[in-house]
Amino acid sequence: MTSHPWGRVADDGTVFVKTASGDERSVGQYPEGTPDEALKFFTERYDALEFEVGLLEQRVKAAKLSPDEAATSIRTVREQVVDANAVGDLGSLVTRLDALGPVVDQQREARKAERAQRAAESKVAKEALVAEAEEIAQGNDWRAGANRLRELLDQWKALPRIDRASDDALWRRFSTARTSYTRRRKSHFAEQHEKRDASRVVKERLAKEAEALADSRDWGPTAGRFRDLMKQWKAAGPAPRDVEEALWKRFRGAQDTFFGARDAANAEQEKEFAANAEVKEKLLVEAEALVPVTDLDAAKAAMRDIAERWEAAGKVPRDRMKELEGRIRKVEQAIRGVEEEQWRRTDPEKSARAGDMVSKLEAALAEIQADLDAARRAGDEKRVRELEENLASRQAFLDMAKRAAADFS
Incomplete structure (x- = not known):
């Protein structure tokens, strides 16, 4: 009989493994080989199991599997180890597998907390998406609004679901906002089309x-x-x-x-008007030579002739009109002023009034002179002074009246 710390080979080739309780369990026979070869065959099976357990430990502790996948794998491997036809410390493998249970439980709780955190964050994010979508739905930015709603939908799809009731309620609000905006947008563009x-x-x-x-x-x-x-x-x-x-x-x-x-x-036309302006400039030279007026009748006759030729010359460029018209009007006003002054001087009515005033003042002066001669003969000095002052004042008026009358003569 060949022995091993965790098993032995009987004379008939039966191989036994020791259990954790100290009992033995038959794991098979290897009649065609030596006892050493038989033990080697079954210890190699154990090594394969130990490798599998070690690999599972690494994957579980590194969280390469979800808690449910890890639990299933642990359970499957444990069943293989408990009844394994292999020679080795199978109990230690079971213990190592059982030790993974709390790890999986911790991971499950951690994932649960993580899911809860993600759900809370997702809810906040979805509420923000819904609020923005509802705001867009009330606006009239038909181009940017449509693009933004598509972006919001993509963001919604990328977010994890939350509890069904909350998720459905938020989705209804989001979908309603999109539908409302789309209907209003279609209506707007239909109206624009019309x-x-x-x-x-x-x-x-x-x-x-x-x-x-x-x-x-x-x-x-x-x-x-x-x-x-x-x-x-x-x-x-x-x-x-x-x-x-x-x-x-x-x-x-x-x-x-x-x-x-x-x-x-x-x-x-401007070319034609420019030529007309040259003609009027020459006419202005003639007209302005009449001022100052020395012979009114000759000036008026010359001005009538100039005016006829002025009208016949035609239009001038707009930017020259004010200048040229202003100069001809100035000559006309000068002639008209002389004419008005002459009329004022020869006005019969004014001349008669001026002559009448001279006559009345002369008569008044004669009376004052007679009174003055009488006062002197009487030796009334006071009366003489008064009459002399009155006479001087009336004489001044008479001189003024005579000058005025001379203006109308």
């Missing part, structure tokens, strides 16, 4: 009218009409993208054609 179609009709009409005006040479009214058409174009709003640019090119092209022709005509 408005764009209406704008297309308006802008087609405006482009057609603009094209009809493009060759007009009625510059003022047509330019005003183009301004009205532009106001209507802006008020119409955008048309569908596939026609907006084409309609604008038509409308703008008609405008450019008209205003280009008007600018060309204005440029030609």
